[in-house]
Amino acid sequence: xxxxxxxxxxxxxxxxxxxxxxxxxxxxxxxxxxxxxxxxxxxxxxxxxxxxxxxxxxxxxxxxxxxxxxxxxxxxxxxxxxxxxxxxxxxxxxxxxxxxxxxxxxxxxx
Amino acid sequence: xxxxxxxxxxxxxxxxxxxxxxxxxxxxxxxxxxxxxxxxxxxxxxxxxxxxxxxxxxxxxxxxxxxxxxxxxxxxxxxxxxxxxxxxxxxxxxxxxxxxxxxxxxxxxxxxxxxxx
Numbered sequence: 001x002x003x004x005x006x007x008x009x010x011x012x013x014x015x016x017x018x019x020x021x022x023x024x025x026x027x028x029x030x031x032x033x034x035x036x037x038x039x040x041x042x043x044x045x046x047x048x049x050x051x052x053x054x055x056x057x058x059x060x061x062x063x064x065x066x067x068x069x070x071x072x073x074x075x076x077x078x079x080x081x082x083x084x085x086x087x088x089x090x091x092x093x094x095x096x097x098x099x100x101x102x103x104x105x106x107x108x109x110x
Numbered sequence: 111x112x113x114x115x116x117x118x119x120x121x122x123x124x125x126x127x128x129x130x131x132x133x134x135x136x137x138x139x140x141x142x143x144x145x146x147x148x149x150x151x152x153x154x155x156x157x158x159x160x161x162x163x164x165x166x167x168x169x170x171x172x173x174x175x176x177x178x179x180x181x182x183x184x185x186x187x188x189x190x191x192x193x194x195x196x197x198x199x200x201x202x203x204x205x206x207x208x209x210x211x212x213x214x215x216x217x218x219x220x221x222x223x224x225x226x227x
Contacts, residue, residue: 033214042114042201042217043155056214089153096208098145099215101155 002026004102006092012108018080021105025073025094031055033099034067034077035091043091049075082109112137112204116218123192124226130177131187131221133202141207144178145215146187149199158200161185189223197225 005024013019025032030051035043046065048055051072060067064083069075079086087109093099113136123129135144146158161169161178168176173193177186189196199222203215 031213035214040219042203042219043215044217045214048214091155093155093215096213097143098157098160099205100157101147103152103154106153 004092004094004100006090006102006105008105009103010106010108012110013082014110015084016081018078019082019107020079021077021090021092021107023075023077023092023102025075025092026100029094029096029100030072031094031096032069032075033093034075035093037089037091037104039088046077046090079107082107084109112139112142112206112216114202114204114216114218116202116221118221119219120222120224122224122226123189123196125192125194127192128188128190129192129223131189131200131202131223133185133187133218135183135185135202135204137183137204139206139210143205143207144176144185145203145205146174146176146185147201147203147217148196149201149220151198155201159187192225194225194227197223199223 032049034046037043047057047067049069052069067077089104091104092102115134142163144161148156159171173190175188199220201220202218
């Protein structure tokens with residue numbers, strides 16, 4: 001069984017630029033999560049999807065972050081414009097009973 | 111809101127010895143799930159063990175076992191016969207039951223485990 005795929009693995013941008021991350025969950029998983037993990041901390045939820053609908057985006061900074069899951073499979077997380085404090089690892093996970101994580105995208109904002 | 115506390119930022123253990131990582135949590139729910147995840151330096155988060163709150167029996171997975179004390183809201187992880195490959199960040203996490211609909215994981219800050227050869 002293929003795991004959760006994410007790309008890119010690393011991204012370096014300058015502040016005020018935009019960036020997008022892609023996630024492909026495990027086949028058949030209706031629930032998809034995006035987490036932000038700042039260095040030295042545990043992951044924190046940004047947004048949860050159930051199929052292509054948003055379940056929880058209360059912690060998503062909506063003035064700069066957006067996410068979509070149009071066909072209920074792949075998902076894209078976008079940051080525009082990026083700030084220095086957005087430097088973090090962005091983790092995608094899928095599954096309801098047990099969540100399985102992708103390798104993450106490490107973002108550095110200079 | 112639920113919170114998870116890991117009071118040990120760093121721990122070390124000799125190879126082949128046993129180590130226990132601590133975790134406490136706060137919740138008003140009676141039904142929930144607890145997890146330990148391992149995150150090696152490559153950053154792939156891997157599930158180590160899972161415990162359902164309604165089960166009194168402590169979960170075990172090979173060399174990994176938990177001590178789940180529901181009344182005390184404590185959920186510690188014991189690693190027996192430690193191996194070099196066990197070196198990683200370990201995160202304790204809480205999840206509400208599926209019927210609540212909103213089921214993200216709430217993580218602690220993690221414990222960095224070093225294994226000394």
